[in-house]
Amino acid sequence: MNNIKVKDKEFAIFIKSETILAAVDIVAQRINKDYKDKNPLFLVVLNGAFMFASDLFKKLSIDCELSFVKLSSYSGTNTTENVKHLIGINEDLKGRHIVVVEDIVDTGITIEHMMEELKKFEPADVKIATLLMKPDKYKKAHAIDYVAIEIPNDFIIGYGLDYDGFARNLPDIYKIV
DSSP states (O other): OOEEEETTEEEEEEEOHHHHHHHHHHHHHHHHHHTTTTOOEEEEEETTTHHHHHHHHHTOOSOOEEEEEEEEEEETTEEEEEEEEEEOOOSOOTTOEEEEEEEEESSOHHHHHHHHHHHTTOOSEEEEEEEEEOTTTOOOSSOOOEEEEEOOSOOEEBTTBOBTTBSTTOSSEEEEO
Protein backbone atom coordinates (compact mmCIF):
# COMPACT_ATOMS: atom_id res chain seq x y z
CA MET A 1 0.00 0.00 0.00
CA ASN A 2 1.62 3.23 -1.19
CA ASN A 3 -0.80 5.89 0.12
CA ILE A 4 -2.96 5.67 3.23
CA LYS A 5 -5.38 7.92 5.03
CA VAL A 6 -5.15 8.36 8.79
CA LYS A 7 -7.91 10.41 10.33
CA ASP A 8 -8.03 13.59 8.21
CA LYS A 9 -4.57 13.33 6.57
CA GLU A 10 -3.08 11.45 3.64
CA PHE A 11 0.34 9.79 3.88
CA ALA A 12 2.66 8.27 1.26
CA ILE A 13 5.16 5.47 1.75
CA PHE A 14 8.53 6.93 2.72
CA ILE A 15 10.81 4.23 4.22
CA LYS A 16 10.16 0.52 3.70
CA SER A 17 10.49 -1.91 6.59
CA GLU A 18 13.48 -3.66 4.98
CA THR A 19 15.42 -0.37 4.95
CA ILE A 20 14.46 0.30 8.57
CA LEU A 21 15.60 -3.13 9.73
CA ALA A 22 18.93 -2.82 7.90
CA ALA A 23 19.56 0.55 9.57
CA VAL A 24 18.63 -0.88 12.99
CA ASP A 25 21.12 -3.71 12.43
CA ILE A 26 23.94 -1.20 11.80
CA VAL A 27 23.12 0.69 15.01
CA ALA A 28 23.05 -2.60 16.96
CA GLN A 29 26.48 -3.58 15.61
CA ARG A 30 27.94 -0.25 16.76
CA ILE A 31 26.36 -0.54 20.20
CA ASN A 32 27.59 -4.14 20.57
CA LYS A 33 31.13 -2.94 19.85
CA ASP A 34 30.97 0.20 22.03
CA TYR A 35 29.38 -1.47 25.06
CA LYS A 36 31.16 -4.79 25.15
CA ASP A 37 31.71 -5.71 28.84
CA LYS A 38 29.85 -2.58 30.13
CA ASN A 39 26.29 -3.80 30.90
CA PRO A 40 24.46 -0.62 29.81
CA LEU A 41 20.95 0.28 30.86
CA PHE A 42 18.72 1.15 27.91
CA LEU A 43 16.01 3.70 28.69
CA VAL A 44 13.36 3.41 25.99
CA VAL A 45 11.23 6.52 25.52
CA LEU A 46 7.59 5.51 25.14
CA ASN A 47 5.38 5.38 23.23
CA GLY A 48 7.12 5.93 19.90
CA ALA A 49 10.38 4.04 20.42
CA PHE A 50 8.86 0.67 21.32
CA MET A 51 9.20 -0.86 17.83
CA PHE A 52 12.74 0.43 17.32
CA ALA A 53 13.72 -0.85 20.78
CA SER A 54 12.19 -4.25 20.11
CA ASP A 55 14.08 -4.75 16.85
CA LEU A 56 17.28 -3.27 18.31
CA PHE A 57 17.22 -5.62 21.30
CA LYS A 58 16.86 -8.67 19.09
CA LYS A 59 20.22 -7.76 17.56
CA LEU A 60 22.17 -6.92 20.74
CA SER A 61 24.62 -9.56 21.91
CA ILE A 62 25.93 -7.67 24.97
CA ASP A 63 24.82 -7.94 28.57
CA CYS A 64 22.36 -5.12 29.13
CA GLU A 65 19.23 -4.07 30.97
CA LEU A 66 16.07 -2.35 29.81
CA SER A 67 13.66 0.13 31.31
CA PHE A 68 11.03 2.53 30.03
CA VAL A 69 10.30 6.21 30.47
CA LYS A 70 7.46 8.20 29.00
CA LEU A 71 7.93 11.75 27.78
CA SER A 72 5.93 13.71 25.26
CA SER A 73 6.32 16.96 23.33
CA TYR A 74 3.91 16.45 20.40
CA SER A 75 0.34 17.52 19.87
CA GLY A 76 -1.21 16.37 16.60
CA THR A 77 1.36 17.03 13.86
CA ASN A 78 3.25 19.78 15.72
CA THR A 79 5.94 19.69 18.36
CA THR A 80 5.30 21.74 21.47
CA GLU A 81 7.78 23.59 23.64
CA ASN A 82 6.48 21.75 26.70
CA VAL A 83 7.85 18.30 27.59
CA LYS A 84 5.49 16.36 29.84
CA HIS A 85 7.23 13.95 32.22
CA LEU A 86 4.67 11.18 32.44
CA ILE A 87 6.51 8.17 33.87
CA GLY A 88 9.73 8.52 35.85
CA ILE A 89 12.93 6.58 36.28
CA ASN A 90 12.92 3.93 39.01
CA GLU A 91 16.39 2.39 38.61
CA ASP A 92 19.60 3.38 40.40
CA LEU A 93 21.55 5.10 37.62
CA LYS A 94 24.60 6.24 39.61
CA GLY A 95 27.74 5.16 37.77
CA ARG A 96 25.76 3.33 35.06
CA HIS A 97 26.25 3.51 31.31
CA ILE A 98 22.92 4.71 29.92
CA VAL A 99 21.63 4.52 26.35
CA VAL A 100 18.46 6.50 25.73
CA VAL A 101 16.42 4.93 22.91
CA GLU A 102 14.30 7.42 20.97
CA ASP A 103 12.02 7.07 17.97
CA ILE A 104 12.86 10.45 16.43
CA VAL A 105 14.99 13.47 17.22
CA ASP A 106 13.87 16.70 15.60
CA THR A 107 14.02 19.91 17.68
CA GLY A 108 15.82 18.18 20.56
CA ILE A 109 13.40 19.44 23.22
CA THR A 110 12.73 15.94 24.56
CA ILE A 111 16.43 15.01 24.51
CA GLU A 112 17.42 18.20 26.32
CA HIS A 113 14.79 17.55 29.01
CA MET A 114 15.85 13.93 29.37
CA MET A 115 19.55 14.81 29.66
CA GLU A 116 18.82 17.35 32.42
CA GLU A 117 16.79 14.76 34.32
CA LEU A 118 19.45 12.06 33.93
CA LYS A 119 22.30 14.29 35.20
CA LYS A 120 20.63 14.29 38.60
CA PHE A 121 21.20 10.53 38.87
CA GLU A 122 24.99 10.78 38.27
CA PRO A 123 25.37 8.14 35.53
CA ALA A 124 28.83 7.23 34.18
CA ASP A 125 27.72 8.41 30.76
CA VAL A 126 24.63 8.86 28.63
CA LYS A 127 24.39 8.15 24.91
CA ILE A 128 21.43 8.64 22.60
CA ALA A 129 20.24 6.09 20.03
CA THR A 130 17.49 7.18 17.67
CA LEU A 131 15.77 5.54 14.76
CA LEU A 132 15.22 8.84 12.94
CA MET A 133 16.82 12.25 13.07
CA LYS A 134 15.91 15.54 11.40
CA PRO A 135 19.35 17.22 11.30
CA ASP A 136 17.97 20.46 9.83
CA LYS A 137 15.67 20.95 12.85
CA TYR A 138 18.04 19.83 15.61
CA LYS A 139 19.50 22.90 17.34
CA LYS A 140 20.62 21.53 20.71
CA ALA A 141 24.19 20.97 21.91
CA HIS A 142 24.03 17.29 22.94
CA ALA A 143 25.46 14.87 20.38
CA ILE A 144 23.19 12.16 19.03
CA ASP A 145 25.44 9.13 19.18
CA TYR A 146 23.58 6.48 17.18
CA VAL A 147 21.36 7.59 14.29
CA ALA A 148 19.79 4.87 12.17
CA ILE A 149 18.28 7.13 9.46
CA GLU A 150 18.42 10.87 8.78
CA ILE A 151 15.27 12.37 7.27
CA PRO A 152 14.07 15.79 6.08
CA ASN A 153 11.59 17.88 8.03
CA ASP A 154 8.44 15.92 7.13
CA PHE A 155 5.73 14.71 9.50
CA ILE A 156 5.91 10.91 9.55
CA ILE A 157 3.98 7.97 10.96
CA GLY A 158 4.41 4.22 11.25
CA TYR A 159 6.91 1.91 12.94
CA GLY A 160 5.92 3.27 16.34
CA LEU A 161 5.35 6.89 15.31
CA ASP A 162 1.80 8.17 15.40
CA TYR A 163 -0.67 10.80 14.40
CA ASP A 164 -2.88 11.41 17.44
CA GLY A 165 -2.34 7.83 18.58
CA PHE A 166 -3.00 6.18 15.21
CA ALA A 167 -0.70 4.30 12.79
CA ARG A 168 1.98 3.14 15.26
CA ASN A 169 1.39 -0.43 14.08
CA LEU A 170 2.49 0.13 10.47
CA PRO A 171 5.72 -1.73 9.59
CA ASP A 172 6.79 0.95 7.10
CA ILE A 173 7.21 4.70 7.65
CA TYR A 174 4.92 7.12 5.80
CA LYS A 175 5.20 10.88 5.32
CA ILE A 176 2.38 13.35 5.15
CA VAL A 177 1.24 14.34 1.65
